[in-house]
Amino acid sequence: MSLDQIKLNEEVVITELLSHPMRRRLLDLGFIPGEEVKCVLISPFHDPKAYLINGGMIALRNTDARGVMVKYERD
Amino acid sequence: MKEIKVVLVGTPNVGKSSIYNAFTHNHEHTGNWAGKTVGISRGECEYLDTCYTFYDLPGTYSLISKSKEEVVATDFIVFQDFDVAVVVCDATSLNKGIHLAVQTKEICPNVVVCINLIDEAEKRGITINKKLLEERLGSRVVLVSAKKKLGLTDLLFAINESKSQDYLKLDYGVLNDSIDDISKNLDTNQYNKRWIALKILENNQSYINQFKNLGIVKKDFVKKQDLDVHLEVCIHISKKVKEILRDVVNIPRVDEKTRKIDKILTSKIWGIPIMLLFLFVIFYLTIVGANYPSSLLFSFFSSLEAPIMNFLEFLSLPNFLVDLLVHGVYKTLYWVVSVMMPPMLIFFPIFTFLEDLGVLPRIAFNMDRAFSKCRACGKQALTMCMGIGCNAVGVTGARIIDSKRERFIAILTNVFMPCNGKFPSLIAIITIFFVGLDQVYGAFFCALILTGFLFLGILLTFLVSLILSKTILKGEPSSFTLELPPYRMPNIWASIWYSIKNRAIFVLGRAVKVAIPAGVLIWVIANVSIHGVPVLTYLVNTLNPIGIFLGLDGVILLALILGFPANEIVVPILLMCYLNTSTLIDMDNLSMLKDILVENGWTIKTALCFLILFLYRFPCSTTLLTIHKETGSKFYTFLSVLIPLLVGVSLCIIINFVFL
Numbered sequence: 001m002s003l004d005q006i007k008l009n010e011e012v013v014i015t016e017l018l019s020h021p022m023r024r025r026l027l028d029l030g031f032i033p034g035e036e037v038k039c040v041l042i043s044p045f046h047d048p049k050a051y052l053i054n055g056g057m058i059a060l061r062n063t064d065a066r067g068v069m070v071k072y073e074r075d
Numbered sequence: 076m077k078e079i080k081v082v083l084v085g086t087p088n089v090g091k092s093s094i095y096n097a098f099t100h101n102h103e104h105t106g107n108w109a110g111k112t113v114g115i116s117r118g119e120c121e122y123l124d125t126c127y128t129f130y131d132l133p134g135t136y137s138l139i140s141k142s143k144e145e146v147v148a149t150d151f152i153v154f155q156d157f158d159v160a161v162v163v164c165d166a167t168s169l170n171k172g173i174h175l176a177v178q179t180k181e182i183c184p185n186v187v188v189c190i191n192l193i194d195e196a197e198k199r200g201i202t203i204n205k206k207l208l209e210e211r212l213g214s215r216v217v218l219v220s221a222k223k224k225l226g227l228t229d230l231l232f233a234i235n236e237s238k239s240q241d242y243l244k245l246d247y248g249v250l251n252d253s254i255d256d257i258s259k260n261l262d263t264n265q266y267n268k269r270w271i272a273l274k275i276l277e278n279n280q281s282y283i284n285q286f287k288n289l290g291i292v293k294k295d296f297v298k299k300q301d302l303d304v305h306l307e308v309c310i311h312i313s314k315k316v317k318e319i320l321r322d323v324v325n326i327p328r329v330d331e332k333t334r335k336i337d338k339i340l341t342s343k344i345w346g347i348p349i350m351l352l353f354l355f356v357i358f359y360l361t362i363v364g365a366n367y368p369s370s371l372l373f374s375f376f377s378s379l380e381a382p383i384m385n386f387l388e389f390l391s392l393p394n395f396l397v398d399l400l401v402h403g404v405y406k407t408l409y410w411v412v413s414v415m416m417p418p419m420l421i422f423f424p425i426f427t428f429l430e431d432l433g434v435l436p437r438i439a440f441n442m443d444r445a446f447s448k449c450r451a452c453g454k455q456a457l458t459m460c461m462g463i464g465c466n467a468v469g470v471t472g473a474r475i476i477d478s479k480r481e482r483f484i485a486i487l488t489n490v491f492m493p494c495n496g497k498f499p500s501l502i503a504i505i506t507i508f509f510v511g512l513d514q515v516y517g518a519f520f521c522a523l524i525l526t527g528f529l530f531l532g533i534l535l536t537f538l539v540s541l542i543l544s545k546t547i548l549k550g551e552p553s554s555f556t557l558e559l560p561p562y563r564m565p566n567i568w569a570s571i572w573y574s575i576k577n578r579a580i581f582v583l584g585r586a587v588k589v590a591i592p593a594g595v596l597i598w599v600i601a602n603v604s605i606h607g608v609p610v611l612t613y614l615v616n617t618l619n620p621i622g623i624f625l626g627l628d629g630v631i632l633l634a635l636i637l638g639f640p641a642n643e644i645v646v647p648i649l650l651m652c653y654l655n656t657s658t659l660i661d662m663d664n665l666s667m668l669k670d671i672l673v674e675n676g677w678t679i680k681t682a683l684c685f686l687i688l689f690l691y692r693f694p695c696s697t698t699l700l701t702i703h704k705e706t707g708s709k710f711y712t713f714l715s716v717l718i719p720l721l722v723g724v725s726l727c728i729i730i731n732f733v734f735l
Contacts, residue, residue: 017306022554027309028136029556030170034310041337041559044346045444048453050337050559054170056326057559059440061447064554 003037004049004065011038012070020067030054031068077125080156081234084148084179085163086171087134090191093221094163094230095131115151122231130157136171138178139308146281152183153266154285159185159234166196166203166218169324173316176212180243181270187215187237189230194220199563202325211319213240242267247311250276250304263291277304333561337437346441353434354463354529357425359522361495362502365417369499372416376409395602402658403598404591407644410659411590412583414643418495419579422464427574431565435460436557443555449537450544452481453555455488459536462492463529465582466698470705480550483711484540486702490694490719491532491539493525496586496642497689501525503646507669508682528690535691539718547714585697586641593640597648600637601657611652625724626684626731628676635688640696645689680734684727691723 006012014035017023030053031037040057041050050059085091099118116131132151133144152160160183164172169190180186190203209216215233219226247254250273257272266286274282275296286292339345380401387397429435435457443453454476462469469489476482493501502521506512510520544550600610611633618636619629630652638645650660650668653675672682693716694702703712 022556024140025554025556027306027313028171028174030313032310032313033306040334041341041440043341043440043444044343047444047447048440048555048557050341050440057561059436059443059555059557059559061443061555064556 001070002066003039003051003060003068003070004062006039006070008039008042010072011036012072013037014068015071016069018067018069020064022064022067026060026064026068029058030056037068037070076121077235078128079125079234080128080130080158082130082132082151082155082157082160083163084132084152084160084175085134086136086165086175089134089163089165089172090221091131091134091163094189094191094219094227095129097221097224097227098127098231099129115147122228125231125235127231127234130155135175137174138182139305139312149182152179159187159237161187161189161230161234164188164190166190166193167199167201169203170316170320173212173319174312176214177243177245177312177315177319180212180214181245182242182267184239184242185237187217187230187233188212190216190218191221193218194223194225198566199560200327204323204325208319208323211323213243242269244269245311245315247273247307249302250307250311257296260293260296261286261291262293263289266291273304273308277308327561327563333433336562337559340434340437341441350438350441351526351530353429355522355526357422357463358498358525358529359518360425361418361421361498362522362525363518364421365499368417368420369413372413373409376413380405398602399595399598404594406659407594407597408587408590410647411586411641411643414499415496415586415641416579416583418498419464419582420575422495423574423578424571426460426464427570427578428565428567431563431570433560433562436559439557440559443557445537446540447555449541450481450550451484451540452476452478453557455481455485455536455540458485458489459492459533462489462494464495464578466490466492466494466694467585467701468578468582470698470701473705478554480544480548483706484543484548486705487543487711487715487718488536488539490698490715491536491691491722493529493532493690494642494695494698496695498525499643500646500689501528501686503665503668504682504686507665507672508677508679512666512669528686532690535722539722582697586643589640589696590644593637593644597637597644597651597659598657601651615652624731625688625727626680626734627688627727628681630675631681631685631688635692638695639693642689642695680730684730687726687730688723691719691726693720 001012003012003014014031014033014037016033017026017031020026035053038052039049040052041059043049043059048059048061049065050057051065083091083095095116095118098120100120115133117128118131119126119128121127130151132148135145135148138145138149138152160179162172162176162179164176172188172190176186176188188208193203196203203218205216205218215237217226217230217233219230221227253276254269254272257275258268261268261271263271271282271286271291274286275292283292340349383405384397384401387400392400438460439453439456442456446453446455455473457475458469458472461472466489469492470486473482473485473489476485502525505521505524506517509524510517514520600614603610605613614633615629617629618632622628622630622632625632630649634645634648634652637648644659647659650671651658653671654660693699699712699715702715703709706712
């Protein structure tokens with residue numbers, strides 16, 4: 001499952017970053033495998049969405065969020 | 076004298092150049108956008124018997140990527156001869172800075188960490204445990220504010236006392252064994268073997284060759300194809316940074332209040348209307364609040380006209396010069412100032428207040444979808460808002476947009492936002508022809524119509540952005556990442572002071588600069604005659620056919636052209652021509668203004684065409700200069716004139732022929 005598919009207020013863990021032009025920038029922003037992310041806001045047109053990561057709120061476009069693979073809470 | 080060579084490393088936009096300037100008094104322009112420093116500047120300063128030589132490296136997010144700036148910075152740190160590396164961090168996003176500090180400590184044995192913008196962090200309630208950070212990093216840490224000149228001598232002391240240590244040994248997990256294996260085969264005391272090993276694992280040919288030439292790498296190593304070395308490196312550096320920063324920084328969490336406000340401000344139904352309401356309220360306050368101080372300033376300055384004239388005559392200057400200075404230069408100058416200053420003093424503080432509150436990033440967040448459809452960046456919404464204050468400020472503000480393509484779109488379309496300088500004239504014409512004089516809710520309806528025109532500007536911005544990105548500025552939208560900071564109540568007085576000092580006075584200064592030559596030009600046109608016919612009449616007659624084709628007349632067109640230095644003086648020039656005087660005409664009384672315009676054949680159609688061409692013709696001279704500076708290109712500067720002119724002229728022609 002990719003990050004853009006999660007619902008509002010759902011909390012997930014990043015598993016993998018697909019090869020994507022934005023990958024490095026996402027890594028810089030703290031989107032790193034093992035980190036917990038939560039979707040906290042959806043803009044009026046459903047894109048971009050804002051995610052809570054590392055205590056900060058970061059807005060990403062869905063096309064960029066598609067490169068972040070996630071799973072539900074650690075088993 | 077002791078000599079210390081210092082290299083400044085830092086992520087873009089952390090005030091590295093400010094620190095460099097503070098020490099070297101070498102006035103390199105400090106910009107607020109990524110990648111300002113491209114080359115490496117060098118400067119010196121002396122303090123307490125020590126000579127410090129500073130090298131300012133280009134801003135880089137990391138030292139492990141392959142962008143041009145990063146390679147320049149990394150090469151310098153690895154191969155050049157210097158004593159201390161100062162890693163400049165941003166106190167408000169320490170994470171990024173510590174990333175860079177960790178990477179620097181891998182390749183440089185003597186590192187001092189300088190945390191800049193500490194005043195800004197304090198304002199946001201961020202606290203940093205300096206002692207703990209020093210312990211964890213094993214480097215000196217200095218808290219400074221380059222802007223307020225705090226902690227700069229402490230930084231010099233820290234540089235002076237800092238000692239060389241072992242390179243930072245990072246745990247790279249699965250890569251550790253390979254790193255150790257390769258390190259054993261390297262022959263050097265000068266460079267960090269583990270780092271070279273990492274470059275070999277990453278298969279970085281440039282460094283492999285350089286170290287081969289130095290005789291350090293003696294053989295080829297087998298590549299590990301199955302492992303994403305770069306990802307592993309990123310993961311482990313992040314892990315280390317997290318370890319270092321645990322309990323060091325205390326950032327106020329995105330609180331419940333912020334979440335609740337955000338739910339409303341970005342909601343599907345209310346998000347966009349609330350934003351428009353914000354704009355409407357700003358307009359309304361500006362219109363209502365600016366009226367009285369404007370006329371007060373005006374009568375004050377005009378009362379000085381006679382004494383100044385007497386004084387100049389007392390100096391026995393020739394008559395024409397006195398007239399030029401007083402009725403040309405002085406009058407234009409105070410006109411611009413008294414019309415421009417009050418709305419700016421209201422608009423900019425309100426805008427800065429919203430900015431400090433944290434509302435602006437939400438606007439970009441709400442609007443991004445529309446911009447991404449036009450293949451532009453959501454942050455353009457912010458430059459548009461700034462453009463309402465002043466297009467020159469909006470153009471400069473486009474530096475926040477990372478991608479060059481999207482930045483140029485934002486710059487070229489900024490003029491579609493009506494700037495403050497246009498407000499007074501817009502309000503006068505709208506009131507006279509569309510609202511009607513003596514209306515009870517005049518200001519309210521006027522603000523409503525003004526918001527309507529703004530809406531048209533927004534639509535045109537989208538349309539032109541789309542066309543630009545399909546033609547001249549082709550390409551995919553790069554990306555949009557935006558931090559949404561928690562809301563915080565700004566210090567109102569600080570906001571007001573900041574906006575007056577840095578925005579209003581700045582814009583006013585530039586306006587004054589262009590008003591002086593404009594005053595001279597207008598005076599010459601109005602007062603010089605060729606064969607007994609004033610130059611003004613020649614020009615009006617020449618422009619008349621074009622004016623009529625656009626639903627206007629020659630006088631209006633001339634006023635619009637002569638208003639190039641400042642939009643404020645368009646209507647005064649108009650009146651000067653209609654009334655056949657040799658100087659700008661004051662028209663405080665709207666009903667008199669209406670009579671003059673109607674006598675000269677103005678109808679609702681004329682007013683509409685005038686408004687359109689007044690709004691969309693070309694950027695004022697100040698903005699144009701700024702565009703040239705920001706794009707560094709004559710072609711794009713030319714485009715920034717051509718595009719709005721094309722839009723304005725075609726709209727006028729359409730209106731003219733539809734009304735027929």
